[in-house]
Amino acid sequence: MSQPALLRLAKVSKRYGTVQANKEIDLEVHSGSIHAVLGENGAGKSTLMKLIYGVEQPDAGHIYWNGQEVHLARPSDAQALGIGMVFQHFSLFETLSVVQNVSLMIPGKPADLAQKISDLGDQFGLSVDPHAMVHRLSVGERQRVEIIRCLLLNPKLLILDEPTSVLPPQSVRRLFETLRKLQAEGMAILFISHKLDEIRELCDTASVLRSGEVTGRVDPREHDARSLAQLMIGREMPNVAHAAPRPPREERLRLNALSHPRASRFGTTLEGIDLKLRSGEIVGIAGISGNGQQELAALISGETRAQEPGMIEIMGKKVGHLGPMARRKLGFAFVPEERLGRGAVPEMSLADNSLLTAHSRNMLSRGFIRRSVERAFTRECIDAFDVRTPGPDAEAGAMSGGNLQKFILGREIMLNPDVMLVSQPTWGVDIGAATAIRRRLLDMRDQGCAILVISEEMDELFEMCSKLHVLHKGHLSSALDAAETSPQEIGRYMIGAAT
Amino acid sequence: MSGLEFLLAGTLAASLPLLLAALGEMVVEKTGLLNLGLEGMMAIGAAIAFICVYHTGSHVVGFVAAAAVSTLIAMLFAVLVIAVRANEVASGLAIGVLGLGLSALFGKTYESLTIKGLPKIDIPVLSDIPVIGPTVLTQDIVVWLAVIGTFGLWWTLNRTKLGLIIAAVGENAEAARAIGYPVVLIRLAAAAFGGAMCGVAGAYASTVYTPLWADGMIAGRGWIALALVVFGTWQTGRVAFGALLFGILSLGELTAQAIGVGLPSQVLSSLPYLVTILMLVVISRRKSGAF
Numbered sequence: 001m002s003q004p005a006l007l008r009l010a011k012v013s014k015r016y017g018t019v020q021a022n023k024e025i026d027l028e029v030h031s032g033s034i035h036a037v038l039g040e041n042g043a044g045k046s047t048l049m050k051l052i053y054g055v056e057q058p059d060a061g062h063i064y065w066n067g068q069e070v071h072l073a074r075p076s077d078a079q080a081l082g083i084g085m086v087f088q089h090f091s092l093f094e095t096l097s098v099v100q101n102v103s104l105m106i107p108g109k110p111a112d113l114a115q116k117i118s119d120l121g122d123q124f125g126l127s128v129d130p131h132a133m134v135h136r137l138s139v140g141e142r143q144r145v146e147i148i149r150c151l152l153l154n155p156k157l158l159i160l161d162e163p164t165s166v167l168p169p170q171s172v173r174r175l176f177e178t179l180r181k182l183q184a185e186g187m188a189i190l191f192i193s194h195k196l197d198e199i200r201e202l203c204d205t206a207s208v209l210r211s212g213e214v215t216g217r218v219d220p221r222e223h224d225a226r227s228l229a230q231l232m233i234g235r236e237m238p239n240v241a242h243a244a245p246r247p248p249r250e251e252r253l254r255l256n257a258l259s260h261p262r263a264s265r266f267g268t269t270l271e272g273i274d275l276k277l278r279s280g281e282i283v284g285i286a287g288i289s290g291n292g293q294q295e296l297a298a299l300i301s302g303e304t305r306a307q308e309p310g311m312i313e314i315m316g317k318k319v320g321h322l323g324p325m326a327r328r329k330l331g332f333a334f335v336p337e338e339r340l341g342r343g344a345v346p347e348m349s350l351a352d353n354s355l356l357t358a359h360s361r362n363m364l365s366r367g368f369i370r371r372s373v374e375r376a377f378t379r380e381c382i383d384a385f386d387v388r389t390p391g392p393d394a395e396a397g398a399m400s401g402g403n404l405q406k407f408i409l410g411r412e413i414m415l416n417p418d419v420m421l422v423s424q425p426t427w428g429v430d431i432g433a434a435t436a437i438r439r440r441l442l443d444m445r446d447q448g449c450a451i452l453v454i455s456e457e458m459d460e461l462f463e464m465c466s467k468l469h470v471l472h473k474g475h476l477s478s479a480l481d482a483a484e485t486s487p488q489e490i491g492r493y494m495i496g497a498a499t
Numbered sequence: 500m501s502g503l504e505f506l507l508a509g510t511l512a513a514s515l516p517l518l519l520a521a522l523g524e525m526v527v528e529k530t531g532l533l534n535l536g537l538e539g540m541m542a543i544g545a546a547i548a549f550i551c552v553y554h555t556g557s558h559v560v561g562f563v564a565a566a567a568v569s570t571l572i573a574m575l576f577a578v579l580v581i582a583v584r585a586n587e588v589a590s591g592l593a594i595g596v597l598g599l600g601l602s603a604l605f606g607k608t609y610e611s612l613t614i615k616g617l618p619k620i621d622i623p624v625l626s627d628i629p630v631i632g633p634t635v636l637t638q639d640i641v642v643w644l645a646v647i648g649t650f651g652l653w654w655t656l657n658r659t660k661l662g663l664i665i666a667a668v669g670e671n672a673e674a675a676r677a678i679g680y681p682v683v684l685i686r687l688a689a690a691a692f693g694g695a696m697c698g699v700a701g702a703y704a705s706t707v708y709t710p711l712w713a714d715g716m717i718a719g720r721g722w723i724a725l726a727l728v729v730f731g732t733w734q735t736g737r738v739a740f741g742a743l744l745f746g747i748l749s750l751g752e753l754t755a756q757a758i759g760v761g762l763p764s765q766v767l768s769s770l771p772y773l774v775t776i777l778m779l780v781v782i783s784r785r786k787s788g789a790f
Contacts, residue, residue, distance in 0.1 A: 074679070076679045079679075091673070091674035091677045092671075092674065093670045093671055093674065093675075095666065096663065096666060096667065103663065104664065104667055105679075
């Protein structure tokens, strides 16, 4: 290689307590290259990016920029070199306008900045209204603002942390076009993802991380998704093929013109939502988070009461006025999207978390808790659902997202529900656990459970569901047959281009 | 002096302690902190200012000393909450009680003594305007400074980068830190500003508005100021309007007693507090209900 790499890491290590997050990582990034960092959740991708962006400092190893060794003590050091980062969870301020957000990071008069934002938008296909308030922007537009804010610092290296995880397919296309234009301008891009198809399409180099170590450096265009996945998880991909569903039977959940006004300025008003869910089927609700998903989940679970009892029917009974406990008595179970705070109490042990929804399983005796039953139930759940934890006394808040999700899902499944609502089942869950969770849900379906899944992950919905709806700005589309529709069509509904 | 003239002339002065304390707290809350100790910080400011003016005869010394001592108390709060991560509500209440206690202790020997207030300034031309000239437009220097300061604060919060940074830190401290702003420092500075404003508010109450010392003389004005921040939805103009409204109410109560309205004086004096409760109920209903 004639010229030195733009960024080079040599034997970089980082340890948090007993966890070796990064171990002797070597990495080279060249100008004009889109370099993928591939790995499961917890493989050490985020830690590595924090080291490169100066948020954290390595315990050992060296970082070179254009061949010179550098020490990045804080993000501004990295920015000064020309490293920009677009975070997975956006660091925008919702109550401020686009220009105001940008001006917090870039010096200059608002009018000049607005002009620069428009210019960059035209040049790279990142169009966004500079004077719009951020809370009114779609997720795709917010990401564009983040990217523009980085580009205004004239970076030579742009880091994107899971940039497509929140985007509808159409926006992913646009993002890729933008990134290719930036690549053509000679910029280096570090693209962090666990979506194999995207990496194969976009990137020219991939470094695969597993348990904090680089396990492979490949050209992703020369590998198929299966072999990349194998590098990533270190074993064969679990098989997800499943028996075809049997024809669904009786109706178990029904929404009748469910409407509900939003609770706050940043909430979503739900309007005229109709839905039918029958025994032995999985129905999916696609859509980008923030289009009424949380409101709808709260209404179905009973956390928010509907305005009229008849708007929601569970097992043929009008339940709109009933609370969560009464609905659970009818055979309803719920896995919320927030694991900590709704699905489980972080400060409590797993055993006590079992008690919260499974108390009817013989755990109480004259108002007293029967600890032995509680522990037995928890242990059974841990064994049956492959929850990796020291035991029933482990604190829920100390567990990884995937393990806690397996526990919560297991707890609900062990209640033998007739109807289940599962919200964002695999958010932040690694690929192995996600596959296990999906297989469990399909097993439940085959045993006759009626399951409603709210998810942002299109692949997941197509894998499990027989019917799909799309939630957009509080409106639910009519049911689409999963076998007849396509991700593109769903995508059009997601951005409101089809209704 | 007629009742109307009395209202016109006195409203600004009566509102001033509320206005200053509320604006200070507003900035504190905008950065994401909540200091419930306003009452105590005002009380200690009032006591210190009275003692200083009593001995030195200088209001400048009184105001500066009051601001300094109240800032110290506010810094105690900020260190408890930010550095030691103590509970915000408990810490605020604790320093409030501390301020009240210290004010009673220091003020013990000055009970019921009086001092001279500040003269009203006759501004040529302005004070010649009929009706409002000799009333609304004839005020002491602190009132004029406060009016200018209120506009200055509005301008800072809404038109400058500093205002933007304060809003950003309050909305999303995590993100503000990520893009490189010293969140802790900004919050410390805001807490100090809030403390200083409370000190000045207390100093005005004890050395200008009613130039005497009596234990408990702040009489709940710190709590009203706290409510005003919410009432004003964290906007300078609305907070100032709220302060004026309560200033009029508290004077109206005196006027009504003077005229001889057939209501017991206790009922009249409780009016401002009743209105506070009413407004808080209305505001919180609007927040949680549908709109």
